[in-house]
Amino acid sequence: MKVGVADTTFARVNMGAIAIDEMKKQASVIIERYTVPGIKDLPVACKILIEERKCDIVVALGMPGRAEKDKLCAHEASQGIILTQLLTNHHVIEVFVHEDEAKDDKQLVWLAEQRTREHAVNAVKLVLHPRALEKEAGTGQRQGLPDVGPARG
Numbered sequence: 467m468k469v470g471v472a473d474t475t476f477a478r479v480n481m482g483a484i485a486i487d488e489m490k491k492q493a494s495v496i497i498e499r500y501t502v503p504g505i506k507d508l509p510v511a512c513k514i515l516i517e518e519r520k521c522d523i524v525v526a527l528g529m530p531g532r533a534e535k536d537k538l539c540a541h542e543a544s545q546g547i548i549l550t551q552l553l554t555n556h557h558v559i560e561v562f563v564h565e566d567e568a569k570d571d572k573q574l575v576w577l578a579e580q581r582t583r584e585h586a587v588n589a590v591k592l593v594l595h596p597r598a599l600e601k602e603a604g605t606g607q608r609q610g611l612p613d614v615g616p617a618r619g
Contacts, residue, residue, distance in 0.1 A: 467523075467593050468497075468519075468520060469495050469496070469498070469521060470500065470512065470516065470519060470521035470524035472500050472527065473499070473500075474505055474528050474529070475501060476503065476529065476531075478565070478574065479574065479578035479579070482499055484583060485525050485583075485586045488582070488583040489589065492586070493594055500519075505530060505540055506543050509550045512526050512547060513554060521556070523558070523589050523592060524556065524557075525586060526547055527561045528540065528543060528561070530562060530564050532564075532565045536565075540564065543562075544560060544562075547560050561582055563577055563581055563582075580611075581611075582610075604616050
């Protein structure tokens with residue numbers, strides 16, 4: 467299995483290194499990393515990782531800032547990532563950690579690491595063990611935050 471890791475220099479945490487570390491713990495995988503300046507550069511990086519570097523799946527990592535402009539850029543990047551998936555018929559696991567999700571740098575680092583590691587595991591499962599994800603369907607999983615569990619009623 468070949469996994470692409472697309473990350474940015476704009477992020478305040480080295481999420482690419484965290485993802486690579488976790489995926490190597492989970493499975494024997496070949497990893498292609500492509501680092502770009504900002505979040506809106508991620509869609510083309512993902513497409514290059516899939517089409518030119520022949521990755522089976524890509525994890526796209528970004529950290530939008532607190533400003534409204536950053537939220538808009540994150541939305542635009544998400545739209546591009548979705549389009550990349552549709553154009554390539556490959557999954558791209560989007561892992562964004564918005565700076566305003568954390569009250570301080572310590573919490574930001576913790577959240578970025580947790581969410582990145584949990585989604586790295588999801589990427590490996592999606593390609594190598596898709597039935598494992600079926601078992602988790604409807605269980606209220608939240609990457610980087612406490613799981614909320616299934617709805618009761």
